[in-house]
Amino acid sequence: MKLTEEQITRYSRHILLKEVGGKGQKKLLNGRVLVIGAGGLGSPIALYLAAAGVGTIGIADPDQVDISNLQRQVIHFTADVGKAKVLSAKEKMLAINPELNVVTYQSWVTAENIAAMVADYDFVIDGTDNFAAKFLINDACVLAGKPYSHGGILQFDGQTLTVVPGQSACYRCIFPEPPPKDAIPSCSQAGVIGVLPGVLGTLQATEAIKYLLGAGDLLTGRLLTYSALRMRFREIAVKKNANCPICGEHPSITYLKDELDAVTVCDLGH
Amino acid sequence: MNLTVNGKPASIAADDAISVSNLLETLQVAQREYVTVELNGDILDRDGFDAATVRDGDTVEFLYFMGGGSL
Ligand SMILES: [Zn+2]
Numbered sequence: 190m191k192l193t194e195e196q197i198t199r200y201s202r203h204i205l206l207k208e209v210g211g212k213g214q215k216k217l218l219n220g221r222v223l224v225i226g227a228g229g230l231g232s233p234i235a236l237y238l239a240a241a242g243v244g245t246i247g248i249a250d251p252d253q254v255d256i257s258n259l260q261r262q263v264i265h266f267t268a269d270v271g272k273a274k275v276l277s278a279k280e281k282m283l284a285i286n287p288e289l290n291v292v293t294y295q296s297w298v299t300a301e302n303i304a305a306m307v308a309d310y311d312f313v314i315d316g317t318d319n320f321a322a323k324f325l326i327n328d329a330c331v332l333a334g335k336p337y338s339h340g341g342i343l344q345f346d347g348q349t350l351t352v353v354p355g356q357s358a359c360y361r362c363i364f365p366e367p368p369p370k371d372a373i374p375s376c377s378q379a380g381v382i383g384v385l386p387g388v389l390g391t392l393q394a395t396e397a398i399k400y401l402l403g404a405g406d407l408l409t410g411r412l413l414t415y416s417a418l419r420m421r422f423r424e425i426a427v428k429k430n431a432n433c434p435i436c437g438e439h440p441s442i443t444y445l446k447d448e449l450d451a452v453t454v455c456d457l458g459h
Numbered sequence: 460m461n462l463t464v465n466g467k468p469a470s471i472a473a474d475d476a477i478s479v480s481n482l483l484e485t486l487q488v489a490q491r492e493y494v495t496v497e498l499n500g501d502i503l504d505r506d507g508f509d510a511a512t513v514r515d516g517d518t519v520e521f522l523y524f525m526g527g528g529s530l
Contacts, residue, residue: 343525364524372490427502
């Protein structure tokens with residue numbers, strides 16, 4: 190594959206970087222990233238991956254755009270209210286970069302469908318709003334040996350961690366089990382400052398791009414937390430946990446199952 | 460005794476050792492039923508909070524669930 194004149198111009202600011210260059214840009218164009226969730230985190234992730242020229246981007250979300258989403262889900266516009274989020278997102282991604290292959294999945298991830306979805310991609314990004322999906326994404330990626338980025342936001346705080354299965358701590362190394370139903374407030378219950386997913390989602394997209402390029406150091410073995418109110422980032426070193434139920438020495442989770450008790454943790458209404 | 464809690468120095472009214480359960484109580488840690496505790500870099504088992512001992516000079520991190528993103 191040779192970059193066209195237009196591609197050389199479009200991606201010129203990437204190509205100037207020695208960590209990217211023409212070679213790296215081709216890696217991005219050949220790269221495949223799955224974004225699960227087309228909401229607050231998924232919006233900047235999908236927009237930046239599209240602009241960067243990640244050639245194949247999958248995007249999964251069952252919901253339609255609601256007017257209460259527009260305060261932070263910057264990929265969706267007022268005219269999109271009522272439209273499927275994955276279709277609204279795909280339109281903007283292709284408007285930025287028409288040469289991409291955007292694959293839409295208008296459904297939630299479940300124990301039945303996630304393994305086949307994940308298998309098609311090089312890197313997975315968790316931009317979901319509920320613990321059932323977060324644990325399922327972790328389990329599917331760990332069992333498939335697929336690197337992924339975890340992200341979570343609430344009110345003014347966010348956290349993110351990159352997991353390279355087998356090499357670095359996974360989400361269950363830190364949180365072995367989901368919290369009980371309704372134990373932790375969701376953004377729809379507790380609120381979220383609109384710029385917060387922009388910060389966290391952009392960090393997650395950066396990890397996907399670095400992974401595809403093979404450049405720099407991934408956010409593995411370190412949980413990065415962000416407080417918008419204190420304007421402070423912190424890193425907490427996290428080791429692989431020998432007692433982790435999925436990547437520990439004696440795993441109890443050997444196949445995918447839905448965390449039914451956690452399914453409704455985040456109110457999926459509005 | 461003196462600890463480092465979530466990256467900051469913290470003084471605890473205890474002589475030389477305290478159980479993790481007691482530390483959670485003493486510090487009135489939020490979401491005590493769900494919080495993950497990391498002691499000197501190791502994630503502790505939730506059912507080991509009574510047995511695990513925090514000593515002067517130790518480093519403790521409390522890690523919280525953060526679920527939002529899409530909504
Ligand atoms: Zn693990």
